[in-house]
Amino acid sequence: MSRVGNNPITIPEGVNVEINENVISVKGKLGELSQSFDGVSFDIEEGTITVKRDSDSKQHKSNHGLYRALVSNMIEGVSKGYTKELELVGVGYRASNQGQKLELSLGFSHNIALNIAPEVKVETVSEKGKNPIVKLTSHDKQLVGQVAAKIRSFRKPEPYKGKGIKFVGEQIRRKAGKSA
Numbered sequence: 001m002s003r004v005g006n007n008p009i010t011i012p013e014g015v016n017v018e019i020n021e022n023v024i025s026v027k028g029k030l031g032e033l034s035q036s037f038d039g040v041s042f043d044i045e046e047g048t049i050t051v052k053r054d055s056d057s058k059q060h061k062s063n064h065g066l067y068r069a070l071v072s073n074m075i076e077g078v079s080k081g082y083t084k085e086l087e088l089v090g091v092g093y094r095a096s097n098q099g100q101k102l103e104l105s106l107g108f109s110h111n112i113a114l115n116i117a118p119e120v121k122v123e124t125v126s127e128k129g130k131n132p133i134v135k136l137t138s139h140d141k142q143l144v145g146q147v148a149a150k151i152r153s154f155r156k157p158e159p160y161k162g163k164g165i166k167f168v169g170e171q172i173r174r175k176a177g178k179s180a
Contacts, residue, residue, distance in 0.1 A: 003065075004064075004065035004068055004069060005040075005051050005053070005064035005065040005067075005068045006051075007068065008048045008049065008050050009048060009049040009050075009051075009068065009071060009072050009075060010047060010048050011044075011047050011048065011049065011075060012075070012079045014028055014029055014079065015027070015028040015075055015078060015079050016028070017044060017049065017075070019042055019044070022036050022037055022038060023035070023036050023037070024037060024042060024071060024074075026071070026074040026075055026078050027078065028075075028077075028078025028079045028139070029078070029079065030077065030078050030079070030080075030081050030139040031077075031078055031119070031139040031140075032078065033074045033077060033078060033139065033140060035067070035070050035071065035074060037063075037067050038063065039053060039054050039055075039057075039059060039060040039063045039064075040052065040053050040054065040060070040063055040064055040067050041053075041054065042071070049071065051064060051067060051068040051071070073141045073142075076141075077138075077139040077140055077141055078139050081137055081138065081139050082137065082138060082139070082140075082141045082144045083135060083136065083137045083144075084135075084136045084144050084145065084147075084148040084167065085133055085134070085135050085136075085167065085168040086133065086134040086136070086148060086151055086152060086165050086166070086167060086168070087131050087132075087133050087165070087166055087167070087168050088104075088106070088131055088132045088133075088134070088165055089131050089157065089162055089163055089164060089165075089166060090106070090107060090155075090163035090164065092105065092107060093105060093106055093107065093131070093132065093155075093163075093165075094126065094132055095124045095126070095132045095133075095134050096124055096126075097122045097123070097124050097134075100115060100116045100117075100118060100120075100122060101113060101114070101115055101116070102114045102115075102116055102122055102124070102134065102151070104151070104154060106154055106155045106165070107155070112154055114150070114151065116136075116147055117143060117147065119138050119139070119140055119143055120136050120137070120138040120140075120143060120144060120147050121136070121137045121138065122134065122135070122136060123135040123137075133168065134151065136148055136151075148167070151165060152165045152166070152167070157170075157172045159172065159173055159174055159175040160174070160175055160177055162174065
């Protein structure tokens with residue numbers, strides 16, 4: 001029994017959901033997303049979607065909660081959107097952007113230039129006395145997470161001084177340095 005898969009999904013106003021054979025499409029004010037599915041069926045009734053699995057096989061049971069979560073994330077994404085914020089902690093670490101091109105200075109001998117997908121909006125905030133912040137917003141939760149993980153992978157936070165790129169609000173496990 002999937003506890004996640006049995007929860008109904010409410011459809012907010014301004015969001016259209018269409019099902020064509022094995023593809024579910026969600027359209028809202030922020031964009032349009034589609035997802036193919038297998039082993040489950042969707043029932044749309046009076047502003048709610050319920051997910052039912054075709055059989056009790058192990059694969060269909062595992063897909064039940066997965067597809068319910070994916071469709072729920074799609075609906076929330078096209079209605080509200082998703083935001084990830086990354087903080088650059090370290091002396092001399094800087095970030096700037098021109099359109100969809102993000103330029104990072106992370107203490108290497110060269111700057112890192114990253115072209116970001118057009119679905120993701122990039123914004124950099126640099127205030128004097130505070131660490132630079134990179135804000136990523138989009139209607140696609142998977143894409144925002146993937147781009148944020150790619151940016152974080154350039155310089156992961158290290159446990160001694162905490163320098164590196166971290167998510168805003170992320171707690172870094174710190175280690176004690178050498179004891180004299």
